[in-house]
Amino acid sequence: MKKFSSILLVAVMVCSLLVGCSGNAAPEETKENEVQQETNVAQEEQSGEEQSGEGGYTIGCVIINDANTHCIAFADKFKEIVEEKGDKAIVLAANDDPELLLQCINDLMAAGVDGIVMESPNATAPVEALREAAEKGVVISAADVLLDIEESEGVLVSQTVSDNYGAGVLCANDLIKRLDGEAGTVCHIIYEENEAVTTRVQGFLDTIEKAGNIEVLEGAQPTPVTQEAEMALADSWASKYDEITAVFGGGGPIAIAFMRGLEAAGVTCSPDGGTYIYGVDGSQDEYACILDGDYTGTARQQPDELARIATEDVYTVLGGGEIDHDWLTYVDVIYVDIENVNDYVE
Numbered sequence: 001m002k003k004f005s006s007i008l009l010v011a012v013m014v015c016s017l018l019v020g021c022s023g024n025a026a027p028e029e030t031k032e033n034e035v036q037q038e039t040n041v042a043q044e045e046q047s048g049e050e051q052s053g054e055g056g057y058t059i060g061c062v063i064i065n066d067a068n069t070h071c072i073a074f075a076d077k078f079k080e081i082v083e084e085k086g087d088k089a090i091v092l093a094a095n096d097d098p099e100l101l102l103q104c105i106n107d108l109m110a111a112g113v114d115g116i117v118m119e120s121p122n123a124t125a126p127v128e129a130l131r132e133a134a135e136k137g138v139v140i141s142a143a144d145v146l147l148d149i150e151e152s153e154g155v156l157v158s159q160t161v162s163d164n165y166g167a168g169v170l171c172a173n174d175l176i177k178r179l180d181g182e183a184g185t186v187c188h189i190i191y192e193e194n195e196a197v198t199t200r201v202q203g204f205l206d207t208i209e210k211a212g213n214i215e216v217l218e219g220a221q222p223t224p225v226t227q228e229a230e231m232a233l234a235d236s237w238a239s240k241y242d243e244i245t246a247v248f249g250g251g252g253p254i255a256i257a258f259m260r261g262l263e264a265a266g267v268t269c270s271p272d273g274g275t276y277i278y279g280v281d282g283s284q285d286e287y288a289c290i291l292d293g294d295y296t297g298t299a300r301q302q303p304d305e306l307a308r309i310a311t312e313d314v315y316t317v318l319g320g321g322e323i324d325h326d327w328l329t330y331v332d333v334i335y336v337d338i339e340n341v342n343d344y345v346e
Contacts, residue, residue: 057115057318058088059311060108062101064121064144066093068253069283070303071119074144077307078117085315096225098125105129115139115314117307123195124148131155139317143310144303145196151327158313160306160329164196164280167299168203168248170335171278174297175246176211178276184214184245187237189230189254190221197250200280200299204248217241227257234261246276252286252298255279259295271296271338282336282344290341297337300344305331 061078063071075091082089090111094101098121105126108116116138120126127148130140134155142149143160175184186208191197201219208214218237222229234257237244247262249255259269259277268274270293279286282300289295309331313323336344 056087057082057085057315058090058111058113059115059117059314060090060092060111060113061117061119061311062104062108062126063091063093063119065095067095069285070252070281070301074119074303074307077304078311081308081311081315094121096121098122101125102129105133109133109136109138113138115318116141117310117314118142118147119144119306120147121145122193127155139314141310141313143306145194146199146328148195156327157317158310158323158325158327158329160309160313160331161196162301162306163330163333164199165203167280167301167333168200168205168250169207170299170333171248171280171297172204172207172211174335174337175208175214175276175278178271178296179211179213179245181213185217185241185243186214186246186248187217187241187244187258188219188248189250189258190219191225191250191254192221193225194251197254197280200250201248204250204278214245217244227253230254230257231261231264234258235265238262238265238267244275246278246296249277249279252279252281252283255298256285256289256295259289263294269294280333282334284346287336287341287345290336290338291345293338297335300334300336302331302333 059082061075063075065071079089079091090108090113092104092107094104101120101122102125116133118126118130118140120142123145130149134140140156141158141160142156144162146159146161147156149155188201188204189197190201205216220233222233247255247258249258255277256279262269262275269277276296277294278296278298280299280301282298286295286298290297309329316323
C-alpha cells in the first residue's frame with residue numbers, strides 16, 4: 001500500500017460503539033437521550049406509591065452509551081430481569097462523559113433506588129459517588145469496565161467483566177496466523193481512561209511481541225475521543241506510513257472509525273490483500289463490515305451475560321442471600337470473522 005495525502009474527512013459513519021463496550025461514542029446517529037426523561041418519571045413515581053413485585057424494588061442501571069449496540073443489549077437484559085420480577089427499572093446513559101456519569105448516579109439516588117448496576121465508561125470517575133451510595137445502603141454491582149474499587153472496601157457486591165485481555169490475544173493470534181511468519185506492521189488505539197480497552201490492547205501487544213515478526217508503528221489516543229478524531233488519526237497514519245498491515249481498535253466503533261478513516265485516505269481495508277482491521281465487541285455493525293469484506297474480525301463480548309450476572313447479584317444481596325461465585329467474574333469472549341459471522345448475525 002502506498003502513502004496517500006490527507007484529505008478532509010466529512011463522512012458520517014454508521015456503526016455501534018465501544019469499550020468495552022469499550023468506551024467511546026457510537027458512530028451511528030445517537031437516539032434521543034432518555035436520561036432526563038427517565039429520571040423525571042422515576043422521581044414522579046417516587047411520591048410514596050408502593051412498587052409492585054416481590055420486593056417492591058427500584059433498581060437503577062447506568063450504561064456507557066445509549067447509541068452503542070453492546071450497551072443497549074446490556075440495558076435490555078437488565079430491564080428484562082427487573083421487570084420480570086415486577087420491579088421498577090431505570091436506565092440512564094453516561095454517554096462517555098464523566099460529569100454526566102456522576103449526574104446519572106445522583107439522579108438514581110434521588111429516585112430512591114435500592115440497587116445499582118453500573119456499566120461505567122471510566123474506571124475511577126464514579127468511585128467516590130458509589131462509596132457514598134453504598135454507605136446509604138444501596139446494593140451495587142459493576143460490570144463491563146473494571147472499577148478501581150477493591151473487594152475489601154465493601155462498596156461493590158461483585159464485578160463482572162469480559163475477558164478483555166483474552167480478546168486482544170484472540171485478535172493478535174488471528175493476525176499471526178494470517179501473516180504465517182512474514183513481517184508485518186501494526187497501529188493501535190490508546191485509550192487511557194477506559195480500563196477495558198487498555199487491557200485488550202495489552203493482550204494484543206503482548207501476543208504479537210512474542211511472535212517476533214510484527215513491528216508496532218504507532219499507538220495513539222484520539223483527542224477528544226470521538227469518531228471524527230478517530231477517523232482523523234487513521235488519516236494521519238495513512239499519510240505517515242507506506243504500509244500498515246493491521247490496525248487494532250480495541251472496540252468495535254473505534255475499529256470501524258479507523259477503517260473508515262483509512263478508506264477515506266485511499267487505503268484498502270480487507271482480510272484479502274488489504275489492511276487487517278480488528279475490533280472488540282461483536283456488534284451487528286461489525287458483522288455487517290465483515291460480510292462487506294473490509295473488516296477482518298472481532299472478539300465478541302456477551303453483554304446479556306454480563307448484565308445477567310450483575311443484576312442477579314444485586315437481587316441476591318437485596319434478598320439477604322450470599323453470592324455463590326467469585327467477587328470478580330470473567331466472561332468468555334468469542335472470535336468472529338467471515339468463517340462464523342453468520343452464526344451471530346441477527
